[in-house]
Each structure stands twice: as structure tokens, then as C-alpha cells.
Amino acid sequence: MCCSGFLKIMMFVFNGVIFLAGAAILGVGIWVTVDSSSMLGVLAHIEDAPPELAQLANVGYLLIAVGSILAVMGFLGCCGAITENKCMLLTFFIIVLLIFIAEVAGAIVVLVFKPLAADILDNLNEKFVAAIQKEYGQNKDFSSVLNSTMTQLKCCGYNNYTDFTGSPFVTSNKLYPEVCCSEDTPKCDLAAAQQSKDVDGCFKALVELIEDNASLLGGVALSIAALEIAAMVVSMVLYNKIGK
Template sequence: MCCSAFLKIMMFVFNGIIFLAGAAILGVGIWVTVDSSSILGILSHIKDAPPELAQLANVGYLLIAVGSILVIMGFLGCCGAVTENKCMLLTFFIIVLLIFIAEVAGAIVVLVFKPLVNDILVSLNQKFVQAIKNDYGRQDDFTAVLDNTMTQLKCCGYNNYTDFEGSPFEQSTKLYPEICCSKETSKCVLGEAEKKEVDGCFKALVKLIEENAGLLGGVALGIAALEIAAMVVSMVLYNNIGK
């Protein structure tokens, strides 16, 4: 009886965490989908972008789907443990198992196709720079999204200030975006941009990911451990019901 009560408490705790995590991911997914000025919004403005990267623009919908599944999982797990409903517990176990298998498969795919990443990034570099030269200063939505991204990451262009050479903005104003120069400069001209040497957004994004790689890895391992523990507890509780 004591063991059963302990398992119920553990199941409730595990699924409470899963439910809250799902709600948080769902909220982020809704925010990313609604916020057209986010960094992912740039991908929708790049013509002939690689299909793999073009799909990143839909990551908000993926987060909404994942968040919704986690919320449902948390609800099933909590209700199944409290009511001792074997159907709910079994459904919970199957969903967690499928998600765990999908995560492992995804990790394997990333490792196997890692050599292709450099080729995709080279292609993205060319298309991104071409999009800047064609549309920055001409299309208001693209210009606003890129300005917002550069401000958030404190970067200039995809590679550096040279990406803006020949763009409608540079042609009409003979200037570069303010972020490409120091704040003390009233006008960002070529000489000031060369002197400042602000990193491109690709380099800034890679640096941001590298700085948080340990945190991201820890979160991923924590989620995997939580899923395994939840599956074990749910099955033990499932087998103990009715005994």
C-alpha cells in the first residue's frame, strides 16, 4: 500500500513536470508563430532556400504540436495515477515510448547527415546574401525582420557589412545599417563599418548556440531521463493495479 502510494506521488510529480513543460513549449510555439519579426521569419523571404531550412519557418507549428502532446501526456499520466485507470496509464506509456524512439531516431539522423550541413550552410549563405542585396531597403517586411534580428543578436548582415553593398538601401542612402557601426557614429558610412568590424549574424548565432550547448545538452538528457523514469513508474503502477 505504501509502495503504491509512493508510485502515485512519483507519477503525479513526473507528469506535473511534463504538463508544465508542455504548456511552456505550447506558449513559445504560439509566440513564434504569431511573431513575424522573429529570426525565423527571415527564412520565408529567402527565394529558393534549401527545403530543409525553409521548413524551419514552420517550427512554431511544430512547437505547438509538441507542446499539445506533452500537455495531453501529463493529463493522462496524472489522471491515470490518481484514478488507477489502466487504459490511461497504458496510453501514457505508449505515447512516451513513441516520443522517446522518435528522439533517438532524430539524434541518429542528425549524426549521420552531419556532413551535409556544411553544404546546406554554403547554399544558404549565397541565397541569404543575395536576398539582402535584392530586398533590403526595398521590401519593408524583410528589412524590418532583418533589422530586428541584427538588433537582437548585435550582428551585421549574414557575414558582415559587405553583404549590404549594392542593396537598395546602400544604393539610395550610401549608408549601412546603424548596427554595423558604433553607437557614437551619426551616420554609418563605409569607413566606419570597416573600422567597427561587427560580426555577421550567422557567426553570432553559432556563438550563441555554442555558449548554451552545455545547457541544451543537460536539458535534453534531463528530458530523456524523465521520460524513462515516467515509463518505468507507469508500468509498475499499471501492473500493481488490481493486485
């Protein structure tokens, strides 16, 4: 009886964490979907973008789906443990197992197709720069999204200020975006942009941001995997004890 009570508490704790994580991911997904002022919004304006990149624009919907599944999964686990419902516990175990298998398969796919990333990024570089030179300063939506992205990441263009050369904004104003120059520059013209070598491109800034948080992301991923395994073990032990 004591062991069964302990297992119930463990299941409640595990699934409480899973439910909160799902709710958080769901909230982020809704925010990303509603908020157009993000880097993902730029992809919608890039012509002939690779299909892999075009799908990134739907990441908000993916987060909503994942968050909803985790929230439902946590609810099933908590209710199954409290009410000792074998059907709920079995459903919970199957969902967690499928998610775990999908995560392992996704990790394998990423490792196998990692060499293709360089070709995709090279293609993105050309398309992104072409979109900037065609749309920036003329398309208000594109310009607003890119300005917001550059301000948040403190970066300039995809590579650097040269990406804006020939764009409608530079052609009409003879100036570059203010973020492309140092903060103490009164006017961001060509000379000032050339001297502001400390302003990186947004791609480099994004890569550095990911690298700086790689350890944190890896730790979170391993913690989630360990939590899923522990939840599956506890749910099956509790499932077998119910009715005995």
C-alpha cells in the first residue's frame, strides 16, 4: 500500500511537470503564431525558398500541437494515477512511448542529414539577400519584420550591411538601417556602415545565440528524455499493481 501510494505521488509529480511544460509550449506556439514580428515571418517573403525553409514558418502550429499533446498526456497520467484507471495509464504509456520513439527518430534524422544543412544555408543566403534588395524599404510588412528581428538580435542583414546595397531603402534615402552602424554614429551612411565592423549579420548572431545556449538546450532535452522514461516505468508498475 505504501509503495502504491509512493508510485501515485511520483506519477502525479512527473505528469504535473509534463502538463506545465505542455502548457508553456502551447503558450509559446500561440505567441509565435500570432506575433508576425519574428524571423520566421521573413521566410514568407522569400521567393523560391527551399521547401524545408518554408515549413519553418509553420513552427508555431507545430508548437501548439506538441504543447496540446503534452498537456493532454499529463492530464491522463495524473487522472489515471489518482483514480487508478488502467485504461488511462495504458493510454498514457502508449503516448509517451510514441513521443519518445519520434524524438529518437528525429535525432537520428538530424545527425544523418546534417551535411545537407550547409547546402540549404547557402541557398538561403542567396534568396535572403535577394529578398532584402528587392523588398526592403518597399514592402512594409517585410521591412517591419526584418527591422524587428535586427533590433532584437542587434544584427544587420543576413551577412552584413552590404546586403542592403541596391535595396529601395538605400536607393531612395542614401542611408542604411540604423542598426547596421555603431550606436554613436549620427548618420548611418555608407562610410559609417563600413566603419561599424562590430555589427554582425543576423545569421551569425543567430548561430552564436544557439551555440551559447547549446548546453542548456541539451540539458533540457536529456532531462525530458529521462522524465519520459521514468514516467513510462512508473506508469507500468502502477498499472500492474492496480487490482492486485
